[in-house]
Amino acid sequence: MSVADMLTNLTPTPCIVADSVAMRYRVPSTEVTEDNRYPHMKFLRLLNPLPNTVTVNALNEISLVVNRGESVGVIGRNGSGKSTLMQLISGQIRPTSGAIHASSTPIMLGVNAALVPELSGDQNVVLGCLAMGLSHEEIADRFDEIVEVSGLEKSIHLPMKSYSSGMGSRLRFAIAACANPEILLVDEALNTGDAQFAARSKKRMDELRSEAGCVLLVSHSLDTIRQMTTRTIWLDKGDFIMDGPSKDVTKAYTAFTKHLSKGNNISAAKLRAEAQSSLPMVNLLKTTGSAG
Amino acid sequence: MTRTQQIPMVFAAPIDIPVNLNNLSRVGARPAFLDYLVQLWDFRSFIVYDARARVKSGTRRDKLGSAWLLLNPIFNGLTYFLVFGVLLGTGKGIPNFIGYLVIGVFMFQMTSGAITGGARSIQQNRALVQGFTFPRAALPLGVNLREAMVNVPMILAMMLLVLLIPPTEPITWRWLLIVPVLVLQFMFNLGIGMLLARVIARVNDVAHLLPFLLRAVMYLSAIFYSYERFINKPVLLHIMQANPVFIMIDIARDCLLYAETPSLHSWAVLTAWSLSALIIGGIYFWKGEESYVRG
Numbered sequence: 001m002s003v004a005d006m007l008t009n010l011t012p013t014p015c016i017v018a019d020s021v022a023m024r025y026r027v028p029s030t031e032v033t034e035d036n037r038y039p040h041m042k043f044l045r046l047l048n049p050l051p052n053t054v055t056v057n058a059l060n061e062i063s064l065v066v067n068r069g070e071s072v073g074v075i076g077r078n079g080s081g082k083s084t085l086m087q088l089i090s091g092q093i094r095p096t097s098g099a100i101h102a103s104s105t106p107i108m109l110g111v112n113a114a115l116v117p118e119l120s121g122d123q124n125v126v127l128g129c130l131a132m133g134l135s136h137e138e139i140a141d142r143f144d145e146i147v148e149v150s151g152l153e154k155s156i157h158l159p160m161k162s163y164s165s166g167m168g169s170r171l172r173f174a175i176a177a178c179a180n181p182e183i184l185l186v187d188e189a190l191n192t193g194d195a196q197f198a199a200r201s202k203k204r205m206d207e208l209r210s211e212a213g214c215v216l217l218v219s220h221s222l223d224t225i226r227q228m229t230t231r232t233i234w235l236d237k238g239d240f241i242m243d244g245p246s247k248d249v250t251k252a253y254t255a256f257t258k259h260l261s262k263g264n265n266i267s268a269a270k271l272r273a274e275a276q277s278s279l280p281m282v283n284l285l286k287t288t289g290s291a292g
Numbered sequence: 293m294t295r296t297q298q299i300p301m302v303f304a305a306p307i308d309i310p311v312n313l314n315n316l317s318r319v320g321a322r323p324a325f326l327d328y329l330v331q332l333w334d335f336r337s338f339i340v341y342d343a344r345a346r347v348k349s350g351t352r353r354d355k356l357g358s359a360w361l362l363l364n365p366i367f368n369g370l371t372y373f374l375v376f377g378v379l380l381g382t383g384k385g386i387p388n389f390i391g392y393l394v395i396g397v398f399m400f401q402m403t404s405g406a407i408t409g410g411a412r413s414i415q416q417n418r419a420l421v422q423g424f425t426f427p428r429a430a431l432p433l434g435v436n437l438r439e440a441m442v443n444v445p446m447i448l449a450m451m452l453l454v455l456l457i458p459p460t461e462p463i464t465w466r467w468l469l470i471v472p473v474l475v476l477q478f479m480f481n482l483g484i485g486m487l488l489a490r491v492i493a494r495v496n497d498v499a500h501l502l503p504f505l506l507r508a509v510m511y512l513s514a515i516f517y518s519y520e521r522f523i524n525k526p527v528l529l530h531i532m533q534a535n536p537v538f539i540m541i542d543i544a545r546d547c548l549l550y551a552e553t554p555s556l557h558s559w560a561v562l563t564a565w566s567l568s569a570l571i572i573g574g575i576y577f578w579k580g581e582e583s584y585v586r587g
Binding site: 091099 | 307308309310311312313316317318319334337338341345346349417424582583585
C-alpha cells in the first residue's frame with residue numbers, strides 16, 4: 001500500500017474537485033486597431049478585416065477540493081471570476097482546460113433567462129423538472145410548492161415571454177429549488193426580486209442548505225458569507241487569492257477593499273500579493289482505483 | 293492595477309491533496325454511446341412532454357390556430373398547380389396530376405419541416421441546454437416527435453384529398469405501405485436534423501443556407517413534374533433516382549395513387565438512406581455532446 005493510498009483512506013469524501021480548471025474567452029472587440037496591410041489596395045482591407053478579438057482570462061488555473069458537509073463562500077470584486085467558477089461547476093460552460101468532477105449533478109440557483117419563452121409558466125415548470133430527471137409523480141407532488149415559492153399565482157398560466165425579468169428569475173429559482181440537490185450552487189439568488197420574494201426564497205434556501213451535501217455561495221454581502229459559510233475563497237481578476245476560514249478571508253478582503261476605496265492602490269496590491277503568496281499551490285494526487 | 297505585477301510574489305510551497313475520484317464523475321462528460329442511448333430512454337417523458345407542449349403552443353398566435361398546419365400545404369399545392377400545372381404545363385402526361393402534386397407537396401413539407409426544426413433545436417434552446425443537464429439529443433428527438441404528431445392529421449388530410457378530388461382512386465391494401473414509408477422518413481429526418489444541429493450549433497451561418505439547400509432538394513424531387521423528363525439525361529436521372537426524398541414521394545404515390553407495389557429496389561435504397569442518416573447523424577451529434585453548452 002503506497003502512501004497515497006493510505007492518505008486516500010484518511011481523507012473525507014469530496015463532493016466537488018476542480019482539477020487545474022481555467023477559463024478563457026475569445027470575444028470580439030470594438031477597439032480600433034491600426035490596419036497597415038495592403039497599403040495600395042484599401043478595398044482588400046474591407047474584404048478581409050482584422051479579426052478584432054481579444055482573449056479574456058475569466059479564470060486562471062485553479063484547483064479546489066470541496067468536501068461533503070462544507071459550505072463555501074466565494075467573494076471578490078466584479079469581474080473576478082466568481083460567476084464563471086459557478087458556471088463551470090454547474091456545467092453551464094466547459095472549461096478551456098482542466099476538468100470539474102462532482103459526486104452528483106450540481107444544481108445552480110441563480111438569476112437566469114427564461115427557459116422556453118413560448119411555453120406557459122406551468123409548462124416550463126414541468127419541462128424544467130423533467131429536464132432535471134424528476135418523474136411526473138414527483139412533479140405533481142411538488143408543483144404547488146414551486147408555484148408558491150415563485151409567487152406567480154395566476155400568472156403561472158401565461159406564456160413565459162410575457163413575464164417581467166423578475167418574474168422569470170423567480171420561476172427559474174423555484175424550479176431549481178425543488179430538486180433537493182446534493183450539491184447546491186447559489187449565485188446571488190438572494191438579491192433577486194422584491195422584499196416579499198427575498199423572504200420566501202431565503203426560507204427555501206435555508207431548508208435546502210441544511211439538506212444539501214455541500215453548498216457554494218457567491219455573494220457580495222460579507223455578512224451573508226460569514227453567517228452561512230465556514231470556509232471562503234477569494235478571487236480577484238481571475239486569480240485565486242485566498243482560501244481559508246470565512247472569518248479570516250472576509251477580514252483580509254475587507255482590508256483590501258478599504259484600501260482600494262481610499263485610493264491606496266499600492267497598499268491594496270500589497271495586501272493582495274501577501275494573501276496570494278501565502279496560498280499554497282494545490283497539487284491533486286488523483287486516485288481512481290478502489291480505496292485500500 | 294498594473295502595480296500588482298510589479299510586486300514580487302513568493303508562492304508558498306505546494307501541498308499535495310490526495311483525492312479519490314472513484315465516486316465522482318466529470319461534470320458535463322459525454323457518456324459512452326450505449327449509455328447515452330439509455331440516458332435518452334430515461335429522459336423519454338421529457339422528450340414527449342417537450343413535443344406535446346410545443347404542438348399546442350406552435351400556432352397559438354394565429355386566429356385559425358392549428359388549421360394552418362393543413363392550410364399551408366394546401367396553399368402551397370394550389371400555387372404549384374397554378375404555376376407549374378396551368379402556366380408551364382409540367383404536368384402533361386402525368387395521370388391524376390392533382391393527386392400527384394398533393395402527395396409530393398405534403399410529403400416534402402413533412403420532411404423539410406422536420407429537418408429545419410431538428411437542425412435548429414440546439415441553437416433555439418440554449419437556455420434549456422445551459423440550465424439543465426440532460427442528453428442533448430433529447431431536443432432534436434423532441435422536435436421530430438412533435439413534427440410526427442402534427443403530421444398525423446396532415447397525412448389523413450392528404451389521403452382524403454386523394455380520395456375526394458377527381459379522378460378519385462380506389463383504396464387498396466397498398467395504402468398500408470404508407471406506414472413503413474413514414475417510419476423510414478422519420479428516421480431520415482431525425483438523422484439529418486441531428487447532423488445539421490451540431491453543425492449549426494458550431495457555425496450559425498449554416499442556418500441561413502438551409503432554406504436554399506432544402507429548396508434545391510425540392511426541385512430535384514419531382515414534386516410538380518415527372519422524372520421521365522430526364523429520361524434522355526442519364527446523369528440527372530441517376531441523381532434523381534438516388535434522392536431519398538424523391539424515393540419517399542415516389543413510393544407514396546405508387547401506393548396511394550397508382551395501385552402499384554413499389555419495387556424492392558426503391559425500398560432498399562430508402563432503407564439504406566434512412567439507416568445511414570440515423571446512425572451517422574446520431575454518432576456525429578453524440579460526439580459533440582460536450583460542445584453544446586457554449587454558444
